[in-house]
Amino acid sequence: MFKAVFLTVLLAGLLVVSTSSSAWAAQMDARVNPNSDESFFKINYQKTIFLEYPDGGQLFDDLHTKEWTISGTADSSKAGVQDLIDKLNSKLQNDGSQARISDLTVTYDFHLKGRNLNTSIDYKVILEGTITDYVISKDQTKTLIDMGWRGLTVVDEVIIDGVEINHPISVLKESEPLVYDALSGSEAEEILSKNLIDAEFIKNQPLTNWHFLFDPTGINVDAGTFGLDESISGFVISHWTMGESSIREGRQVERVFETEVVADKNYVVRSVQSADAANLSTIGFGALDILDGLEIAGITPTAPEGFATTSTGEFPIMIVYGMAGMAAIGGIGFFIFSNRALKNQETAQTGIDPSRLTGYQTSASAGGYQTNRGEAQLKDDTGYEQTRSVYEEQTTQQSPPPSPVTSEEAACGCAASAEMGSECDCEMQGSCLCDANCQCSADICKEQASSMS
Numbered sequence: 001m002f003k004a005v006f007l008t009v010l011l012a013g014l015l016v017v018s019t020s021s022s023a024w025a026a027q028m029d030a031r032v033n034p035n036s037d038e039s040f041f042k043i044n045y046q047k048t049i050f051l052e053y054p055d056g057g058q059l060f061d062d063l064h065t066k067e068w069t070i071s072g073t074a075d076s077s078k079a080g081v082q083d084l085i086d087k088l089n090s091k092l093q094n095d096g097s098q099a100r101i102s103d104l105t106v107t108y109d110f111h112l113k114g115r116n117l118n119t120s121i122d123y124k125v126i127l128e129g130t131i132t133d134y135v136i137s138k139d140q141t142k143t144l145i146d147m148g149w150r151g152l153t154v155v156d157e158v159i160i161d162g163v164e165i166n167h168p169i170s171v172l173k174e175s176e177p178l179v180y181d182a183l184s185g186s187e188a189e190e191i192l193s194k195n196l197i198d199a200e201f202i203k204n205q206p207l208t209n210w211h212f213l214f215d216p217t218g219i220n221v222d223a224g225t226f227g228l229d230e231s232i233s234g235f236v237i238s239h240w241t242m243g244e245s246s247i248r249e250g251r252q253v254e255r256v257f258e259t260e261v262v263a264d265k266n267y268v269v270r271s272v273q274s275a276d277a278a279n280l281s282t283i284g285f286g287a288l289d290i291l292d293g294l295e296i297a298g299i300t301p302t303a304p305e306g307f308a309t310t311s312t313g314e315f316p317i318m319i320v321y322g323m324a325g326m327a328a329i330g331g332i333g334f335f336i337f338s339n340r341a342l343k344n345q346e347t348a349q350t351g352i353d354p355s356r357l358t359g360y361q362t363s364a365s366a367g368g369y370q371t372n373r374g375e376a377q378l379k380d381d382t383g384y385e386q387t388r389s390v391y392e393e394q395t396t397q398q399s400p401p402p403s404p405v406t407s408e409e410a411a412c413g414c415a416a417s418a419e420m421g422s423e424c425d426c427e428m429q430g431s432c433l434c435d436a437n438c439q440c441s442a443d444i445c446k447e448q449a450s451s452m453s
Contacts, residue, residue: 026199028150028278030131034143034299035283038102038130043152045125045196049168050270051179052118057265062178063112063119070171071109072161076129080160081106085129087154095203096294098136099149104129108165112175121172123196125165127152136296143299144291145282151203155195168192168271187259188269194257201276202242207288207295210240210278214285214303236303238286242278 030041053060074081085104092099107126112119136144157164164170169192173180183189215237258270284299440446 026202026276026278028152028199028202028280030279031281031283032131032134032145033283034135034138034145038132039134040129041131042126042128043199045123045127045198046273047123047168047196048272049121049123049192050118050268050272051121052268052270053265054117054268055265057263057267059119059179059182059263059265059267060116062176063114064116066112066114066119068175069109069111070163070175071107072163073105073107074160075105076103078160080158084154084158084160087156087158088152091151091153092149095148095151096292097146097148099131099134099146102130102132106160106165108160108163110171121168123168123171125196127197136291141300143284144296145299147207147280147288147295147297148203150199150278150280152197152199153195153203154197158197166195166197168194168196182263182267183261183269186261188261191257191259191269191271194271199276202278205242207240207280207297210242210280213239213241215239216303236285236301238282238284238297238299240278240280240286242276 026043026045028041028043030039030043032039051059051063053063076082076085081104084106085101088104089100092101105128107128109122109124111122113121131149134146134149136146138144154166156166157170158166164174169180169183169189172183172192183192254275255273256270258268261267261269282297282299284301285303286297286299289296289298
């Protein structure tokens with residue numbers, strides 16, 4: 001019982017970990033087209049900061065009723081966005097990737113909400129753009145593409161329209177100087193200075209640990225009737241998905257940093273980022289490989305013959321058919337065994353022996369019509385007690401013997417009539433049938449006896 005409970009709790013824990021909250025620290029979505037010079041990508045960076053003041057204090061007085069939002073959007077025509085593109089490309093080059101970001105749009109949103117016990121600040125930065133130079137080589141049968149550009153990370157300041165968007169402490173410094181002064185110089189300042197634009201966890205998770213799926217819908221003759229894009233017509237689509245928390249893929253856990261700040265009161269500062277997630281797709285069938293330490297994918301228009309992968313790892317279709325055949329053989333063996341066991345089972349007759357029964361006619365003629373109806377009954381009554389119906393049992397009830405009448409009771413008309421089973425009720429009759437020696441307990445008899453004595 002203990003082992004069963006332990007395994008149940010462990011399984012529930014794994015399920016909870018694998019289905020953690022829906023807000024990710026970094027969430028990437030990209031589709032790479034090996035037949036095009038550029039492809040689209042989108043990545044979200046999110047983080048939440050909690051400032052807790054359980055004992056009140058200056059931060060409570062300053063924040064608990066506040067609510068504000070700082071947001072904006074900028075494209076590559078802005079100097080700040082161009083600077084961000086340069087920093088991202090420099091990071092990709094250091095990672096060994098030849099891919100480059102050619103265009104970028106930045107959207108940022110910072111929202112502060114004050115409450116009686118804490119204040120939360122939600123930070124979100126969204127990068128949408130195009131990536132180029134990811135094709136390493138191409139021939140008539142296969143295209144090699146660069147898959148090592150996933151680490152879109154910047155550690156330096158990123159200023160867009162005068163707003164520093166990469167470090168949460170910068171927003172507090174500009175918008176909440178009282179809070180910044182209370183946290184400055186403490187461990188909380190170090191936590192709030194961690195860069196928001198960080199996809200290192202996505203890059204460091206090898207693609208061989210991601211879940212792989214491919215969709216052959218594009219090669220169908222009527223694919224266009226489903227509204228599919230013309231760019232995938234005639235091709236399969238390969239998908240790699242990262243974010244599941246398991247033993248094989250590695251545990252994906254939220255990153256929480258917490259510290260206590262001692263100022264006029266004790267405050268708690270907590271930074272929360274949920275586990276990263278990513279979805280990468282390529283047009284064509286993708287087979288992973290390593291080239292000079294760089295992760296690449298070899299893309300072909302169709303999947304190899306006989307390939308039927310529907311989850312992580314290559315799972316040959318013959319194994320699926322073999323497992324189905326083994327199940328069928330097991331089922332046939334089970335039925336053969338059951339049939340033999342049924343034939344070998346000894347049968348025993350129960351009930352009355354038919355040789356002890358005889359028939360007799362029960363129908364009678366009605367006018368000129370005679371039916372042939374009959375019933376069976378025992379030839380003799382031997383063993384009747386073992387076969388008779390329980391409904392034939394009748395319980396006899398004996399009347400209790402009459403109570404002897406004493407000389408004292410004879411004077412009481414009520415008691416005397418009891419011998420005949422018709423004892424009267426003096427109270428109901430409204431009169432006493434007794435003489436002065438009556439011992440009846442009825443009030444009317446007691447009054448009669450008293451008046452006659």
